[in-house]
Amino acid sequence: MKLHEYQSKFLFRxxxxxxxxxxxxTNPSEAYDIAQELGGVVVVKAQVHVGGRGKAGGVKVAxxxxxxxxxxxxxxxxxxxxxxxxxxxxxxxxxxxQEIYLAITNDRGAGKPLIMASMEGGMDIEELNRERxxxxxxxxxxxxxxxxxxxxxxxxxxxxxxxxxxxxxxRILSGLYDCYSASDAELxxxxxxxxxxxxxxxxxxGKVIIDDNALFRQPALTKQRDTSxxxxxxRQARDAGITYIKLDGQIGCMVNGAGLAMTTMDMTKLYxxxxxxxxxxxxxxxxxxxxxxxxAALRIILSDDNVKCVLFNIxxxxxxxxxxxxxxxxxxxxxxxxxxxxIRLQGTNAAAGNSIISEARIPHIIGAETLTEAAQRAVxxxxxxx
Amino acid sequence: MSILxxxxxxxxxxxxxGRQGGFHAKLMMEYGTDVAGGVTPGKGxxxxxxxxxxxxxRMAVATTNADVSLVTVPARFAADAIMEAxxxxxxxxxxxxxxxxxxxxxxxxxxxxxRGTRLIGPNCPGLMTPGQAKVGIIPAMVATPGNVGVxxxxxxxxxxxxxxxxxxxxxxxxxxxxxxxxVIGTTFVDVLELFENDPETEKVALLGEIGGSAExxxxxxxxxxxxxxxxxxxxxxxxxxxxxxGHAGAIVDGGEGSAEEKILALEAAGARVAxxxxxxxxxxx
Numbered sequence: 001m002k003l004h005e006y007q008s009k010f011l012f013r014x015x016x017x018x019x020x021x022x023x024x025x026t027n028p029s030e031a032y033d034i035a036q037e038l039g040g041v042v043v044v045k046a047q048v049h050v051g052g053r054g055k056a057g058g059v060k061v062a063x064x065x066x067x068x069x070x071x072x073x074x075x076x077x078x079x080x081x082x083x084x085x086x087x088x089x090x091x092x093x094x095x096x097x098q099e100i101y102l103a104i105t106n107d108r109g110a111g112k113p114l115i116m117a118s119m120e121g122g123m124d125i126e127e128l129n130r131e132r133x134x135x136x137x138x139x140x141x142x143x144x145x146x147x148x149x150x151x152x153x154x155x156x157x158x159x160x161x162x163x164x165x166x167x168x169x170x171r172i173l174s175g176l177y178d179c180y181s182a183s184d185a186e187l188x189x190x191x192x193x194x195x196x197x198x199x200x201x202x203x204x205x206g207k208v209i210i211d212d213n214a215l216f217r218q219p220a221l222t223k224q225r226d227t228s229x230x231x232x233x234x235r236q237a238r239d240a241g242i243t244y245i246k247l248d249g250q251i252g253c254m255v256n257g258a259g260l261a262m263t264t265m266d267m268t269k270l271y272x273x274x275x276x277x278x279x280x281x282x283x284x285x286x287x288x289x290x291x292x293x294x295x296a297a298l299r300i301i302l303s304d305d306n307v308k309c310v311l312f313n314i315x316x317x318x319x320x321x322x323x324x325x326x327x328x329x330x331x332x333x334x335x336x337x338x339x340x341x342x343i344r345l346q347g348t349n350a351a352a353g354n355s356i357i358s359e360a361r362i363p364h365i366i367g368a369e370t371l372t373e374a375a376q377r378a379v380x381x382x383x384x385x386x
Numbered sequence: 387m388s389i390l391x392x393x394x395x396x397x398x399x400x401x402x403x404g405r406q407g408g409f410h411a412k413l414m415m416e417y418g419t420d421v422a423g424g425v426t427p428g429k430g431x432x433x434x435x436x437x438x439x440x441x442x443x444r445m446a447v448a449t450t451n452a453d454v455s456l457v458t459v460p461a462r463f464a465a466d467a468i469m470e471a472x473x474x475x476x477x478x479x480x481x482x483x484x485x486x487x488x489x490x491x492x493x494x495x496x497x498x499x500x501r502g503t504r505l506i507g508p509n510c511p512g513l514m515t516p517g518q519a520k521v522g523i524i525p526a527m528v529a530t531p532g533n534v535g536v537x538x539x540x541x542x543x544x545x546x547x548x549x550x551x552x553x554x555x556x557x558x559x560x561x562x563x564x565x566x567x568x569v570i571g572t573t574f575v576d577v578l579e580l581f582e583n584d585p586e587t588e589k590v591a592l593l594g595e596i597g598g599s600a601e602x603x604x605x606x607x608x609x610x611x612x613x614x615x616x617x618x619x620x621x622x623x624x625x626x627x628x629x630x631x632g633h634a635g636a637i638v639d640g641g642e643g644s645a646e647e648k649i650l651a652l653e654a655a656g657a658r659v660a661x662x663x664x665x666x667x668x669x670x671x
Contacts, residue, residue, distance in 0.1 A: 108635065109598070111569045184488075213486060259541065259543035262625055262631050266621060
C-alpha cells in the first residue's frame with residue numbers, strides 16, 4: 001500500500017525526522033490560508049500515486065499566498081497519468097544547498113533490509129543507478145540485529161557526507177530505520193534529503209510503501225489508504241477476497257493460482273496478439289473457490305465492457321472441478337452473461353465437472369481439453385464477435 | 387534417488403488440527419509419507435488420525451525423532467512456527483503459508499541460516515518425490531516417478547506442467563515448489579545445484595515468473611555450472627509493469643523482473659524456453 005508524500009512525511013515526523021512545516025489543502029482557499037500562515041515562498045505539490053508529477057506540472061513554486069491559491073486552483077482536479085489530483089501539499093520553500101538520496105528497502109535476494117544512500121539525490125534513483133551506480137552506497141542490515149552505529153558511520157563516510165553533519169545524519173538514518181521497521185515498510189525513501197543554507201538536514205520529499213501482508217497489525221496506516229486511483233472493480237474484488245487486475249484486452253480470465261493465471265493471460269496473447277486480442281484481466285480465485293466466489297468473480301470480469309469472451313482455466317489439485325462447475329452454473333444463472341464462455345476443467349474430479357457443465361446445456365459454452373485449446377478457442381470466439 | 391525428501395522422511399505437521407493442516411496431513415499419509423505427528427499449541431495430548439499431537443516442537447521432535455516439518459499455520463503465526471522448528475533442531479522446514487509479512491520472513495530466514503536449517507517457501511506447494519513421499523499440497527495425480535527434476539515458483543502452473551509431462555510419459559524425480567514470495571528460503575539456484583548433483587535426475591524443468599531476479603541468477607548458474615539440460619517457462623509475458631500479479635513477488639518494477647529479460651537470459655544460458663507450458667514435455671523428450 002502506497003502512502004502519499006504528505007502521509008509519508010507526517011509518518012517520518014512521528015519518528016523524529018525533520019520535515020518542512022507544510023499542510024494539506026483540498027481547495028484553493030485552504031491553500032491560500034496555509035500559504036498565508038507559512039509566509040514567504042511556498043511550494044504547491046500534487047498528492048497523487050504516480051511518479052513524474054513535477055514534469056506533468058503538478059509541482060509549482062508560489063511567491064505569495066495569492067499565487068499559491070492560483071497554483072492550487074490549477075493543480076487540484078488536474079489529471080496526471082490518469083489520476084485526478086484531489087489534494088495538494090503546501091510546503092514552505094527550502095533553501096537547498098545539496099540534495100541527498102536516502103532509502104531503506106527489502107533486498108529480496110539477500111532477505112535483508114537494504115540501505116541506499118547517495119550525495120547525488122533529487123533525481124530518480126533508477127536513473128542514477130543506471131548512469132552512476134558507484135554514486136550509491138549500499139549497506140545491508142542483519143534483520144535480527146537491526147541497524148548498528150558502525151554501519152551509520154560507514155554509510156556517512158562512504159557517501160562523502162560532511163563530517164559536521166554525521167551526528168544529525170545518524171539520527172535521521174536511525175529514525176528512518178525505526179520508521180521502516182515499525183511500519184512494516186517495503187520502502188521508506190527520502191528524496192531529496194537536503195542540506196539547507198543554514199547547514200541543517202531536511203526531508204523535503206518522502207515515499208513510503210507498506211507491505212500489504214502486514215496491514216493487519218498497522219491499523220493507523222491502513223486507515224490512510226487512498227483508493228481513488230484504483231478501478232472500482234479492483235476494490236470490489238479485494239472486498240470479495242479475489243485478486244483482480246484490470247487489463248486492456250477482450251478475454252476475461254478466471255483461473256486458480258497466480259502463476260497459472262498469468263500463464264493463461266500469456267496464452268491468450270500468444271494466440272491472439274496478431275489479431276489485437278489479449279487478456280482483459282488477471283484473476284486468481286484462489287484455492288477454495290466457493291460458488292459465491294466464482295459468481296462474484298464472474299460479475300467483476302463482466303463489469304468490464306471490453307470483455308467479449310470469458311475463459312475459465314481451472315487445474316483442480318485441492319480445488320475440486322465438480323465444485324467449480326457448480327459454482328460456474330450458479331454464477332451463470334445469477335449473472336446471465338451474453339458472451340461466450342470457454343471452460344476448461346482439468347485435474348481433480350474433472351470428468352464430473354465437465355459432465356455437470358455439459359448436462360446444463362447452456363448456450364455459448366465452449367469446452368476445451370488443454371490450456372492451449374482453451375486459449376485458441378477463446379481467441380476464435382472473440383474474432384467471431386468482432 | 388531424489389532430492390530433499392524420500393520415503394525415509396519423518397514429518398511433523400505444524401497446525402495439524404487446523405482445517406488446511408489436517409486435510410493435507412491426511413492426503414500426505416495416503417500418499418505414503420511418514421507423518422510422525424503434529425503440533426498445535428494447546429492441543430498437546432490429543433490424537434490426529436492415530437498420530438500424536440504436541441504443544442511444542444521441542445516435545446514433538448524429542449518424542450518422534452522427526453527430521454522434516456511442514457508449516458501450515460496462519461500468516462501471523464507462521465514466521466514464529468518456522469523459527470520454533472529450526473530451534474527444535476529440524477533441518478528441513480517447508481512453509482505453505484501465504485501472506486506472511488516480509489519483515490517476519492527476513493527474521494525467520496536469518497534465524498534458519500544460523501541454525502543450519504533449510505527452509506522451502508513460504509507461499510509454496512511444497513515437495514513431492516513421486517512414488518515415495520510428498521510434503522505439502524501437490525496433488526498425487528500430477529506426477530509419476532522418473533528422471534526429470536521440476537523446480538517452480540508457482541503451484542497450479544506446476545500441476546499443469548507435471549500433468550502434461552505425465553501425459554507424454556515423462557516421469558519426475560522430485561518437484562520443488564520454492565514459492566512466489568519476495569523473500570524465500572530456497573532459491574532456483576539452490577535447487578538446480580541439488581538436481582545437478584543428483585545421479586537420478588537427468589534433466590530439469592524450471593518454471594519461473596515475473597518479479598525479482600531469481601531466474602537471471604539461475605541462468606548464470608545454468609551457464610556456468612550445469613551439465614544437465616534445462617527446459618524453462620516464464621509466466622507473465624503479458625503482465626504490465628507496476629502491477630502485482632497475485633504473488634507478493636510477481637511485479638515488474640523499475641524495468642526489472644520482466645519476462646522478456648528472464649527468457650533472454652535463460653536462452654543465452656542454453657536453456658530451452660517454451661512459449662507455452664504445454665510445450666515443456668516436447669522440450670524434455
